[in-house]
Amino acid sequence: QLSHRLTRVAHHVPKGAVVADIGSDHAYLPCYLVLNGVVDKAVAGEVVIGPFESARKQVLQEGLAGKIHVRLASGLDAIHPEDHITAITIAGMGGPLICSILEQGKEQLAGVERLILQPNVHSKSIRDWAAANNWTITEEEILKENEKIYEILVLEKAQSPVLWTQRQLLMGPKLLKDQTPIFQEKWRRESDQWKRIVASMESTAQTEEIIEKKQELVEKIQLVEEV
Template sequence: MNEQELSRRLARVGSHVPQDARLADIGSDHAYLPVALMLKNKITFAVAGEVVRGPFQSAEKQVRKSGLTDRIVVRLADGLEAIEVNDEINAITIAGMGGTLIRSILESGKNNGRMNGTERLILQPNIGEKTLREWLAQNDYAIIEEEILEENKKTYEIIVAEKQKPTTYTEQELFFGPKLLEEKNEVFFQKWQRELTAKERVLSQLEKAEEKPLEKVEEIKMQLAWIKEVLA
């Protein structure tokens, strides 16, 4: 992967960035995404934020090599601390992290005034999608688009959200993804067939335990019922 040829996962994340956006890419690594979008004239300005010095230096090098130092700023910062008011950011991408970590980054950014509520959020959690959807719902972000895709035998979900009037989701919508639940494509079915097998295995182990964690057992039974209903 390089700035010219993104992975399918990152290319799909980039497809949800609005035309002429001012982008903050958090956890930017080599800054592949903002560089690729800038070279395609998809964005007009970008901040590439990285909390680890090694990847930060890699991002700086990539931006310099691409001749984009006047339009992409690379900052060593924790999460949304990379964003400054004068950046006028209107799109934020956070990809390749756990949902719990992305949720924590968004919560800190909200509390520290790094988000003004006008940004489109394009999020790609590797795991923990439900907890991320819960945060979005609790903070009045509507999920406007979702994607599920497979690459290199791994399944990825992309969640796109914008601040709107309060939106209520059912527990099943938070679990599966409201837009994914509407579409139910082939990758969706494959993921949940695997999850069904995995959760049945976990339930079997829990029920053999000397001290059954009753709350966890009930939670998994409920999730299994939802999955079977969706797969039916």
């Protein structure tokens, strides 16, 4: 059975899309999408041989080799022009890694209508990338599984320039509006952790670097606590 986290990622894949799941590991997500009739064709990309073999095995076991292409490739190099991919999922990695995959794969993004991204940490980097590259956020979700809190960001091409405040970039424009209990828990946890770091910085030498870092954290704490 698919995890709650990946089930929620799957929920944002449009019916009838041609999907590429990058960093697919066991290919659980594309298998689920095909078996549940959400998509008919998919690509599962993996850069590491072990997970690539697991993906291939899983796809064969499910009898889906005719529908899911498993490819050993880095990032969006797993996507070929003849695939006509319309949606990309990237889940279970850090935000900066997801951004570098998107940044290096800009050519393969040409015909893509939707990106469904699930960063484990630092979702802000994805919002920064989206704003800089003219993608907007159409949906955002926050969820908890095994005591860990995850965010899902759904991006589509923006029709007009994307302008978000620092707070929206950090916390998410849609998530800020909804302010669910999980959202509040996440930011309480983050802010408590930043406060501990600031406190520990007080007892070290006040170099320029430390002072700057401290100021940065104090500003973030303020941004979050005002909410």
